[in-house]
Amino acid sequence: MAGVNEQSTPDAPVVDDALVAAxxxxxxxxxxxxxxVDTLLGPVATGALHRGEAVPALRATADHDDPVATLVRAFVLGAAVPGRALAAALPRVGVDGARRLGLVTTAGTGxxxxxxxxVDLRPYAAVDGAGEAAWWVVSDLGELATGRALRTDHVLGVGGASVTLAQATVRGPRGRVLDVGTGCGVQALHAGRHAEHVVATDLSRRAxxxxxxxxxxxxxxxxxxELRQGSMLEPVAGEQFDLVVSNPPFVITPRRPDVPAYDYRDGGRSGDDLVRDLVTGVGDVLAPGGVAQLLANWEVRRGERWDERIGAWLDAAGLDAWVVRRDEQDPAEYAETWIxxxxxxxxxxxxxxxLYGAWLDDLASRDVESVAFGIVTLRRPVTGAPTLRRLEDRTGPVRxxxxxxxxxxxxxxxxLVRLDDEDLxxxxxxxxxxxxxxxxxxPxxxxxxVVLLRQGGGFGVTVRAGTALAAFVGACDGELTAGQIIAALGSLLDVPADAVAADVLPAARGLVADGLLHLPTP
Known part of the structure; x- marks a missing residue:
């Protein structure tokens, strides 16, 4: 096979409707x-590939004329393939069509x-709140394929954060959805399944x-x-959306000329200012009842609890808010991760x-003791002042x-806001x-x-219950009202029903809020 001579190719893929359909x-x-792909590679090579090791996958696809093997070698592993093999794998678009789309470069026409x-072109499958989904996603080739460090305008493919946000997003029917910092377009794909119209923005023209x-x-x-270029919310100023999703460039990077900044992760602002501005500003583009969901890093400074800094942003936002902290790293761990x-x-x-010293110096300059990561859900009330404020630690496994x-x-x-204790x-x-x-x-x-009530799905909430609460939950099968169960427990425990209610009903509210108890369907 003749070697590849680099030719003049587009710096990003080009859409030609007929060729894309082909x-x-x-x-x-x-x-x-x-x-x-998983069937072709087998579990060993698939596992190694997920860890960033290409050798087992290269061996598993060697000497294969299967179209999937050719596509994996070319578009995932970055290996050169014969023109005849790619032509067989893509018979409709052909090698020349793939070159015209900006997907490949060729050494010749033989x-x-x-x-x-x-580019990296690979299948993607996920399960979100709307069910199973499968597409193909195009991004820049990664280090595994190129053997080189990433370019600063690298367009990232589907990563763990992308999947986390897609799976955490509420998926009811929506009129207008905004995807802030769309990157290669993953969140826009998911939103396109349940929205009438999606606007996706990014500062990067390549993205x-x-x-x-x-x-x-x-x-x-x-x-x-609809795709629009611009920083954060600027391209949609004055508009309103029913849902806003964002996996923003939230990484806290030293603002120094000797520290490279990558478009896909670095927002160009000091510390966690970008996340602060998004949290406090997103309400301006939310329609009444509209929800915003984003991933975030925020600093935890000396003498602060993890929820204080982001809690102040929520105060300024004036929105219903539910923050779930999923992880926290000390400065050294954070520096190592992103370097x-x-x-x-x-x-x-x-x-x-x-680089290690630059990151440590930057975080120390603001007395940062750790950096938190979490899922932020915000909502603009339909009327009146916000009523929801939940800031929770959920660092364990989730489903x-x-x-x-x-x-x-x-x-x-x-x-629950509409129900007093008598109603409940x-x-x-x-x-x-x-x-x-x-x-x-x-013995x-x-x-x-000790009695523990344990949630099997979702956040896996575990509640330590006293005798009355455990008995109350055990009797909640939809047959008796909560008041009838409380009265029966009072008689059984020889305790006034009012005392049982004072113990049980506040806890029951929490169990309803966490999904361990369900209210009757209207």
Whole structure:
């Protein structure tokens, strides 16, 4: 196979409607799906690829003339493939069509001449609140394929943060959805399934070109997904949306000329100012009842709790707010994570040490003791002042998708706000189907000294329950009202019903808010 001579190719993929349609048909016919790739590679090579190791996948696809093997070698692993192999894998679009789309560069026109991908094109499958979804996503080739550090205007593909946000987003029918910082367009794909119209913004012109190609490949034209260039909310000033989603460039990066800033992760502002501005400003583009969901890093400074800084932003935002802290790193851990993300490792010696020192100095200059990561859900009240404010630690395992859990939590909050204790006592509550009870007894004891109510799905909430609350939840099967159960417990425990109610009803509210108990369906 002849070597590849770099030719003049587009700096980002180009949309040609006819060629994109042909590409879509070719990828579908080839069986280029997540399951198809996993089956071809096998569990060992698939696992290694997820860890950033290409050798097992290269070996698994060597000497294969299967179209999926060719596509994986070219568009995932960055290996050169013969023109005849790519032509067989993409018979409708052809090698020349792929070159015209800005997907490959070629050494020549011969069947044995080498073809090399200049973009990452791979299948993507996920489960969000609307169910299963599968597309193909186009982004820049990563270090695994190129063997080089990332360019600063690198357009990132689907990462863990992208999937986290997609699965945490509420997925009811929406009129207008805004995707802030769309990158390669992943969130716009998900939004396109349940929105009448999506506006996707990004400061990077290259990112918008990739997003345009990704959404076009999914069959979402400009009538469904509109792309606008600009910083954060500037391109939509004065407009309103029913849902705003954002995986913003939230990484806290030293603002120094010797520290590279990457478009996909660095917002160009000091510290966590970008996240602050988004939290406090997104209400301006939310329609009444509209929801905004974003991923965020924020600083925890000396003498502060993790929720104080972001709590002050919520005060300024004037919105209903639900913040779930998922992780927290000390300055050293944070520096190591993002220096490696940019392609520098301890093996690089002085470069690693210099960058490490720059990150530590930057965080120390603001007395940062740790950096928190979480999911922020905001909502503009339909009328009146905000009533929801939840800032919670949920650092344990969760069961995705979380979107339905968050949507149910918002609905439960709204219902509880309208119910006083007398109203709540008149309802027939039901324990959720994923709730289990664990009892711990000392040897020989008849009664447990610890009772735990454990949620099997969602955030996996665990509540330590007293005797009355455990008995109350156990009786919540929809047959009796909460008040009837409380009266029965009073008689059983020889305690006034009012005292049982004072103990049980506040806890029951919390269980409803967390989804362990369900209110009756209207």
């Amino acid at each position: 590409l879509r048909a070719d990828l579908d016919s080839a069986g280029y799906t997540v399951d198809g 069947a044995d001449d080498a073809v090399r991908a200049v 918008l070109a990739f997003a345009r190609f990704t959404t076009a490949l999914a069959g979402l034209g400009p009538d469904r997904v 490696r993300d940019g392609g520098t490792t301890p093996a690089d010696g002085a470069a690693w040490r210099d 995705q998708p979380l979107g339905p859990v968050l949507a149910a939590g918002l609905e439960a909050h709204d219902a 006592a008149g309802l027939r509550l039901c324990v959720a189907g994923d709730v289990t009870e664990e009892r711990y007894l000392e 020989g004891a008849v009664d447990p000294n």
